[in-house]
Amino acid sequence: MTFRRSLLAGIMLAASVLPAMAEDEGILVYNAQHETLTQAWADAFTKQTGIKVTLRQGSDLEVGNQILQEGANSPADVFLTENSPAMALVDNAGLLEPLPADILDQVPAEYRPANGHWTGIAARSTVFAYNTAKLNPETLPKSLLDLADSAWKGRWTASPGGADFQAIVGALLALKGEEATSAWLKAMKDNVTPVRGNRTAMAAVNKGEFEGAVIYHYYWFGDQAGTKENSANVGLHYFKNEDPGAFVSISGGGVLASSKHKDQALAFLKWVTGKAGQAELRDGSSFEYAIGVGEAANPALPPLADLQAPKLDPTQLDSAKVTALMTAAGLL
Amino acid sequence: MTEAVEHSVPLSSRRVTGSGLAMVAATLIALVSLIPLGFIVMVAAGSGWDETVRLVFRPKVGELLLNTLWLELITLPLSIVLGVTLAWLTERTDLRGAGLWAGLMVAPLGVPAFVQSYAWSSAFPSFHGLAGAVAIALISYFPFVYLPVAAQLRRLDPALEDNAASLGLRPLAVFMRVVLPQLRLSICAGALLVGLHLLGEYGLFVLMRYDTFATAIVDQFQSVYDGPAANLLGGVLVLCCVVLLGGEAVLRGDRRYARIGSGSARRAVPAPLGHWLVPSLLLLTAVAAVALGVTFVTLGRWLWFGGAAVWKLDQIGAALGQTALYALLAGLVATALAMPMAWIAVRSPGRWQRLLEAGHLYVGALPGIIVALALVAITVRVALPLYQTVATLVVAYALIFLPRALTGLRSSIAQVPVELERAAMNLGRSPVASVWQVTMRLAFPGIAASILMVALGAANELTATLMLAPNGTRTLATKFWALTSELDYAAAAPYAVLLIVVSMPLTLLLRRQSNRAIGQ
Numbered sequence: 065m066t067f068r069r070s071l072l073a074g075i076m077l078a079a080s081v082l083p084a085m086a087e088d089e090g091i092l093v094y095n096a097q098h099e100t101l102t103q104a105w106a107d108a109f110t111k112q113t114g115i116k117v118t119l120r121q122g123s124d125l126e127v128g129n130q131i132l133q134e135g136a137n138s139p140a141d142v143f144l145t146e147n148s149p150a151m152a153l154v155d156n157a158g159l160l161e162p163l164p165a166d167i168l169d170q171v172p173a174e175y176r177p178a179n180g181h182w183t184g185i186a187a188r189s190t191v192f193a194y195n196t197a198k199l200n201p202e203t204l205p206k207s208l209l210d211l212a213d214s215a216w217k218g219r220w221t222a223s224p225g226g227a228d229f230q231a232i233v234g235a236l237l238a239l240k241g242e243e244a245t246s247a248w249l250k251a252m253k254d255n256v257t258p259v260r261g262n263r264t265a266m267a268a269v270n271k272g273e274f275e276g277a278v279i280y281h282y283y284w285f286g287d288q289a290g291t292k293e294n295s296a297n298v299g300l301h302y303f304k305n306e307d308p309g310a311f312v313s314i315s316g317g318g319v320l321a322s323s324k325h326k327d328q329a330l331a332f333l334k335w336v337t338g339k340a341g342q343a344e345l346r347d348g349s350s351f352e353y354a355i356g357v358g359e360a361a362n363p364a365l366p367p368l369a370d371l372q373a374p375k376l377d378p379t380q381l382d383s384a385k386v387t388a389l390m391t392a393a394g395l396l
Numbered sequence: 397m398t399e400a401v402e403h404s405v406p407l408s409s410r411r412v413t414g415s416g417l418a419m420v421a422a423t424l425i426a427l428v429s430l431i432p433l434g435f436i437v438m439v440a441a442g443s444g445w446d447e448t449v450r451l452v453f454r455p456k457v458g459e460l461l462l463n464t465l466w467l468e469l470i471t472l473p474l475s476i477v478l479g480v481t482l483a484w485l486t487e488r489t490d491l492r493g494a495g496l497w498a499g500l501m502v503a504p505l506g507v508p509a510f511v512q513s514y515a516w517s518s519a520f521p522s523f524h525g526l527a528g529a530v531a532i533a534l535i536s537y538f539p540f541v542y543l544p545v546a547a548q549l550r551r552l553d554p555a556l557e558d559n560a561a562s563l564g565l566r567p568l569a570v571f572m573r574v575v576l577p578q579l580r581l582s583i584c585a586g587a588l589l590v591g592l593h594l595l596g597e598y599g600l601f602v603l604m605r606y607d608t609f610a611t612a613i614v615d616q617f618q619s620v621y622d623g624p625a626a627n628l629l630g631g632v633l634v635l636c637c638v639v640l641l642g643g644e645a646v647l648r649g650d651r652r653y654a655r656i657g658s659g660s661a662r663r664a665v666p667a668p669l670g671h672w673l674v675p676s677l678l679l680l681t682a683v684a685a686v687a688l689g690v691t692f693v694t695l696g697r698w699l700w701f702g703g704a705a706v707w708k709l710d711q712i713g714a715a716l717g718q719t720a721l722y723a724l725l726a727g728l729v730a731t732a733l734a735m736p737m738a739w740i741a742v743r744s745p746g747r748w749q750r751l752l753e754a755g756h757l758y759v760g761a762l763p764g765i766i767v768a769l770a771l772v773a774i775t776v777r778v779a780l781p782l783y784q785t786v787a788t789l790v791v792a793y794a795l796i797f798l799p800r801a802l803t804g805l806r807s808s809i810a811q812v813p814v815e816l817e818r819a820a821m822n823l824g825r826s827p828v829a830s831v832w833q834v835t836m837r838l839a840f841p842g843i844a845a846s847i848l849m850v851a852l853g854a855a856n857e858l859t860a861t862l863m864l865a866p867n868g869t870r871t872l873a874t875k876f877w878a879l880t881s882e883l884d885y886a887a888a889a890p891y892a893v894l895l896i897v898v899s900m901p902l903t904l905l906l907r908r909q910s911n912r913a914i915g916q
Binding site: 118 | 454521522602605611616625701765773776783874878879881884885886887
């Protein structure tokens with residue numbers, strides 16, 4: 065029967081191109097960072113050290129929650145995130161291995177938590193991406209807090225369902241307190257037609273559907289380097305001034321306490337935060353900030369030091385509280 | 397002369413031998429598929445009564461309920477009308493190149509809904525909201541109705557229609573009173589799949605910026621650990637699904653659809669389109685252009701921009717191999733698991749069967765993340781060696797796509813006369829052997845169609861794949877997702893293109909098997 069034959073042929077074909085599945089060697093990285101970036105890190109690290117690296121991909125809190133489910137049985141050796149709250153989630157469950165000084169010392173103290181259980185590996189800045197035909201430097205908001213004003217009703221957007229925006233709300237909460245944050249979120253519910261995904265937010269601004277959006281900087285730079293289809297009419301406004309809207313979010317890296325390959329896992333994290341790993345951020349196409357001591361960022365980006373970000377220890381970002389407040393405001 | 401199928405005795409009034417074993421098997425399978433519901437109930441129960449009330453009865457849930465309701469109420473009738481109209485045009489009229497058109501009408505099944513809506517939101521950024529959601533859902537899911545209805549139309553015995561006409565009914569009345577009732581089973585099966593996909597789909601509605609239960613559940617799961625809010629939303633979603641299943645069961649009824657009478661039916665004489673030819677061609681062209689054209693043009697543009705550099709053959713080849721392997725395994729397992737239930741649903745319908753069937757079908761309405769998290773929780777705690785293995789992933793696929801397998805099998809088994817099975821038993825075969833050797837063999841094209849339907853779905857699955865696949869796995873769908881979330885459309889395009897290129901022949905094969913499923 066031809067169907068049976070083609071089914072059999074299909075299975076054989078599939079099995080023949082199937083690469084060897086992950087063996088029990090090298091390290092397993094649960095990766096919520098951009099896959100291309102981490103893959104570049106992994107390939108270069110393997111080339112230099114001979115240690116094999118396998119990636120498992122997901123989003124920040126998906127992977128964080130999965131590690132919590134797994135507990136001590138987690139097969140993961142290393143966890144990398146885009147934002148710090150997911151890292152804090154795993155740390156609070158006591159699942160991270162405290163890092164030695166030689167790794168921590170590679171990153172300035174402002175880009176890692178004081179407890180030393182994990183470290184920053186890269187950073188991204190909050191921006192107000194605006195439609196250049198509709199807003200100009202005179203009419204831009206001076207602070208993230210201004211956007212709660214009814215004058216901004218219907219004019220801006222964001223992606224409240226994503227870990228990125230929730231990290232920004234975390235900063236607002238840490239800086240301005242629960243009452244102010246709760247009021248701001250309620251005003252946002254009235255003012256904003258939410259979208260899903262920062263790319264969608266930027267695309268809507270580009271199209272002129274909204275005047276501005278609160279997103280991270282690299283969406284714009286990435287799109288500009290590519291097809292420009294979602295950013296041709298978009299400019300970036302940095303709030304600066306230690307405003308909550310000038311929040312710089314730290315991407316974290318940590319080693320699982322349950323790891324069976326701790327030495328290799330620590331070597332990987334040391335490599336990522338070291339010269340070679342940070343150079344990938346400078347030269348690659350991720351457009352995220354390098355944060356290693358003395359490491360320069362991608363020359364296309366404004367220097368991190370000029371962004372006047374508010375000073376926050378990443379452990380101060382309370383993701384559970386943020387979600388509760390956003391659920392109460394009807395944004396989730 | 398053929399006896400009118402409408403007036404045969406309802407099957408529920410008969411008893412069929414051999415149903416005990418099938419019942420046990422179906423019950424066991426239903427129990428496995430209740431794992432995600434168990435997970436939902438467990439987490440929800442842990443949150444206490446007050447918290448439950450607070451989280452369920454809040455304005456946001458009302459918003460979501462209304463959104464979901466509108467989506468179903470608008471999309472379902474539209475997809476039925478579109479599916480039936482197109483099926484009639486390609487199967488029962490003198491349209492030239494009907495085979496080609498029919499192929500084009502099934503082809504959208506090979507384009508993942510999230511790729512479809514990615515392309516649309518990229519080409520027309522202002523196209524979103526309810527209108528966008530309905531439009532993309534319609535072009536992605538109408539083939540679920542088209543396929544079984546077209547297959548059924550081909551096999552209908554035209555003698556019935558001739559009789560009706562000779563008794564003085566006009567052509568439209570013949571269609572409404574004779575043809576349409578005979579399509580009921582196929583329409584119900586197709587519409588049920590559309591309805592379930594509308595409830596469970598995530599990617600499509602995210603990009604169309606339309607909030608449904610599925611998108612809200614994923615938001616919650618991505619924000620909090622063990623979130624009672626997400627699980628309670630899941631609970632409300634299951635209730636919506638029960639309403640949908642109830643409606644379908646009522647509409648489907650339990651009439652007999654196997655043809656009786658001697659000889660074989662002749663082929664129907666194609667209806668002349670006459671001056672309807674131009675509007676018909678316009679409709680077909682428009683559907684093909686909207687359902688395939690926009691996506692192809694957008695992907696083509698990205699490919700052009702990327703040039704040769706984006707074809708990283710080693711990565712793409714590996715992703716292709718893994719996708720194909722998982723998809724085929726999922727197809728085989730899901731179809732095997734659906735067999736006992738499909739047989740019971742046809743041969744010995746009743747209340748208990750309805751309940752079992754709901755147990756098989758409801759998972760289709762849940763977003764993949766709930767199914768995945770439930771299986772993570774269970775394998776990590778009680779079956780660690782199975783954690784992140786192909787076996788767990790295939791079980792997840794099978795649960796998610798059981799509705800696809802079941803609806804396909806059900807209608808093809810319904811067309812095998814029960815008399816043949818009984819004759820085999822009278823001649824000394826055991827009940828299992830007679831079902832296996834007679835009914836299943838006659839229903840084989842339907843089985844093949846089910847395998848293909850599930851394989852197509854599994855190849856496009858995202859969330860469960862991410863959470864459950866063995867470490868190092870990259871499927872075409874997960875690669876596309878990872879690269880588009882990095883804004884690297886040019887590099888993502890080859891994965892979407894390959895997914896479509898691989899799926900297209902499957903959709904053609906699917907159409908052929910569906911037609912053979914009813915004896916053509």
